[in-house]
Amino acid sequence: MAGYHNDKDQLLRRLRRVEGQIRGLQRMVDTDTYCIDTLTQVSAATKALQSVALHLLDSHLAHCVQDAIAGGGTEADAKVAEASQAIARLMRA
Amino acid sequence: MAGYHNDKDQLLRRLRRVEGQIRGLQRMVDTDTYCIDTLTQVSAATKALQSVALHLLDSHLAHCVQDAIAGGGTEADAKVAEASQAIARLMRA
Amino acid sequence: MAGYHNDKDQLLRRLRRVEGQIRGLQRMVDTDTYCIDTLTQVSAATKALQSVALHLLDSHLAHCVQDAIAGGGTEADAKVAEASQAIARLMRA
Amino acid sequence: MAGYHNDKDQLLRRLRRVEGQIRGLQRMVDTDTYCIDTLTQVSAATKALQSVALHLLDSHLAHCVQDAIAGGGTEADAKVAEASQAIARLMRA
Numbered sequence: 001m002a003g004y005h006n007d008k009d010q011l012l013r014r015l016r017r018v019e020g021q022i023r024g025l026q027r028m029v030d031t032d033t034y035c036i037d038t039l040t041q042v043s044a045a046t047k048a049l050q051s052v053a054l055h056l057l058d059s060h061l062a063h064c065v066q067d068a069i070a071g072g073g074t075e076a077d078a079k080v081a082e083a084s085q086a087i088a089r090l091m092r093a
Numbered sequence: 094m095a096g097y098h099n100d101k102d103q104l105l106r107r108l109r110r111v112e113g114q115i116r117g118l119q120r121m122v123d124t125d126t127y128c129i130d131t132l133t134q135v136s137a138a139t140k141a142l143q144s145v146a147l148h149l150l151d152s153h154l155a156h157c158v159q160d161a162i163a164g165g166g167t168e169a170d171a172k173v174a175e176a177s178q179a180i181a182r183l184m185r186a
Numbered sequence: 187m188a189g190y191h192n193d194k195d196q197l198l199r200r201l202r203r204v205e206g207q208i209r210g211l212q213r214m215v216d217t218d219t220y221c222i223d224t225l226t227q228v229s230a231a232t233k234a235l236q237s238v239a240l241h242l243l244d245s246h247l248a249h250c251v252q253d254a255i256a257g258g259g260t261e262a263d264a265k266v267a268e269a270s271q272a273i274a275r276l277m278r279a
Numbered sequence: 280m281a282g283y284h285n286d287k288d289q290l291l292r293r294l295r296r297v298e299g300q301i302r303g304l305q306r307m308v309d310t311d312t313y314c315i316d317t318l319t320q321v322s323a324a325t326k327a328l329q330s331v332a333l334h335l336l337d338s339h340l341a342h343c344v345q346d347a348i349a350g351g352g353t354e355a356d357a358k359v360a361e362a363s364q365a366i367a368r369l370m371r372a
Contacts, residue, residue, distance in 0.1 A: 001125050002122075002125040002126060002127060002128050002131070003128045004122065004128060004131075005125055008122055008123070008125075011122050012119055012122055012123065015115060015118050015119045015122065016119065018115050019112060019115045019116060019119070022108055022111050022112045022115055023112060025108050025145075026105055026108045026109065026112070029095075029097065029101055029104050029105055029108065030101070030105065032094050032095040032098055032101075033095060034095060035095050035096045035097060035149055035150075035152065035153035035157055036153065036175055036176070036179050038095070038097075038149055039146060039149050039150060039153070039179045039182070039183065040179070040182065042142060042145060042146045042149065042183070042186075043146070043179075043182045043183055043185075043186045044186075045142060046139060046142050046143065046146070046183075046186040047186045049135060049138060049139050049142065050139065050186065050370055050371075052118075052135060053132060053135045053136070053139070053370075054363070054366065054367050054370065056128055056131055056132050056135065057128075057132060057363065057366060058359075058360075058363040059128065060128035060129065060132070061340075061344075061359045061362060061363060062356070062359050062360075062363075064128055065340075065344075065348075065359075066348050066355060066356075066359060069344075069345050069348040069349055070348055070349070070351070070355075072349070076345060076349075077341070077345075080337075080340045080341050080344075080345060081337075081341075082129055083129070083340060084333070084336065084337040084340060084341075086129050086132045086133070086136075087333065087336060087366055088333050089132070089133065089136045090132065090135070090136055090139075090370060091329055091332075091333065091369060091370060092136075092278070092329075093136040093137075093139040093140045093143065143277060143278075146277075147270070147273065147274050147277065150270065150273060151266075151267075151270040154247075154251075154266045154269060154270060155263070155266050155267075155270075158247075158251075158255075158266075159255050159262060159266060162251075162252050162255040162256055163255055163256070163258070163262075165256070169252060169256075170248070170252075173244075173247045173248050173251075173252060174244075174248075176247060177240070177243065177244040177247060177248075180240065180243060180273055181240050183277060184236055184239075184240065184276060184277060185371070187311050188308075188311040188312060188313060188314050188317070189314045190308070190314060190317075191311055194308055194309070194311075197308050198305055198308055198309065201301060201304050201305045201308065202305065204301050205298060205301045205302060205305070208294060208297050208298045208301055209298060211294050211331075212291055212294045212295065212298070215281075215283065215287055215290050215291055215294065216287070216291065218280050218281040218284055218287075219281060220281060221281050221282045221283060221335055221336075221338065221339035221343055222339065222361055222362070222365050224281070224283075224335055225332060225335050225336060225339070225365045225368070225369065226365070226368065228328060228331060228332045228335065228369075229332070229365075229368045229369055229372040230372075231328060232325060232328050232329065232332070232369075232372040233372045235321060235324060235325050235328065236325065236372070238304075238321060239318060239321045239322070239325070242314055242317055242318050242321065243314075243318060245314065246314035246315065246318070250314055268315055269315070272315050272318045272319070272322075275318070275319065275322045276318065276321070276322055276325075279322045279325040279326045279329065
C-alpha cells in the first residue's frame with residue numbers, strides 16, 4: 001500500500017478538480033479567451049498540483065520513510081536519499 | 094482574437110497531454126502506485142503546465158502588449174502592468 | 187540608463203537587505219543553528235530575491251520594452267523575445 | 280549539533296559565493312547595467328540559494344529526522360510534520 005493509502009479519496013477528488021481545470025483551459029483556448037484570464041487559470045491549476053505534491057510528500061515521509069527508518073538497516077538511508085531527490089525535482093518543476 | 098490565436102492547435106495538443114497526465118495520476122493513486130513514482134508524474138505535469146504558461150505569456154507580450162503599445166495612449170501602461178501581475182502570479186504558483 | 191533607473195535607491199536598499207540575510211545565514215550555519223530555522227531564513231531570502239526580480243522585470247517591460255515597441259522596427263520583436271527568455275529563466279530558477 | 284554539521288565548510292563556501300553574487304548585483308544596479316543582464320544574475324543567485332536549501336533539507340532528513348524516528352516516540356511524528364512544513368515554504372518561496 002502506498003504511503004497515501006488512507007488519503008486516496010481526498011487525493012482523487014483533488015486530481016479530478018485539476019482535470020476539470022485543465023479541461024476548462026482547453027475550452028478557454030478553444031474560444032480565444034483573453035490571454036491573461038487563461039494564464040490566471042494556468043496559475044490556479046499549477047497551484048492545485050503543487051498542493052497535491054505536498055500532500056503526497058507529507059504522506060510519504062510520515063509512512064514509507066518513517067517505516068523504513070524504524071525498520072533500520074541500509075533501506076533507511078536509501079529512502080531518505082530518494083525523498084531528497086523527489087523534493088529537488090519538485091522545486092525545479 | 095487572443096494573442097495565442099495562431100498557436101491554438103499546439104496549445105490544445107499540449108493541454109490534452111497534460112489532461113492525460115492528470116488522468117494517469119488518478120490511475121496511479123487509485124492503484125496505490127509508489128509515492129515517489131506518483132510524485133515524479135506530478136513534477137512532469139507541473140513542468141508541462143509551466144511550459145504552457147510561458148507560451149501563453151510569450152504570445153501575449155508579442156501580440157496583445159505589443160499592439161497596445163504600438164497603438165499608444167494609456168492602454169499601453171495598463172497592459173504592461175497587467176502582464177507584470179500575471180508574471181508575479183506565475184512565479185508564486 | 188537601465189529601465190529601473192528611477193528605482194535604483196529602492197532596489198539597492200532591498201539588495202542590501204538580502205545581503206544582510208545571506209550574512210545572517212552564514213552566522214546561523216557557523217553556530218549550528220537548527221536546520222529548520224536556517225531553512226526558514228533561506229526561504230525568506232529567496233522570496234526577497236524573487237521580489238527584486240519582479241521589480242526589475244516590471245521596470246524593464248514598462249521602459250525598455252515599451253520604448254523599443256514605440257520606436258517600431260525589428261528591435262521591438264527582439265526585445266519581446268528577450269524578455270520572454272528572462273521570464274522563463276526566472277520561473278525555472 | 281545541526282544536521283548539516285559535517286557539511287558546514289561547504290555550506291559556508293556556497294553562502295559566501297551567494298553573498299558575492301548579491302554584492303555583484305548591487306554594483307550592477309548602481310552602474311545601470313542592462314535589466315536583462317541584471318535579471319540573469321538574480322536567477323543565478325536564486326538557483327544557488329535553492330541549492331543551499333536542498334542541501335540543508337537533505338542533511339536534516341538524513342540526520343535530525345532519521346535520529347528522531349530511530350529514537351521512536353511522539354518526537355518522530357513532530358519532526359516529520361515540521362519537515363513537511365519547511366518543504367512547503369520552500370516550494371512557495
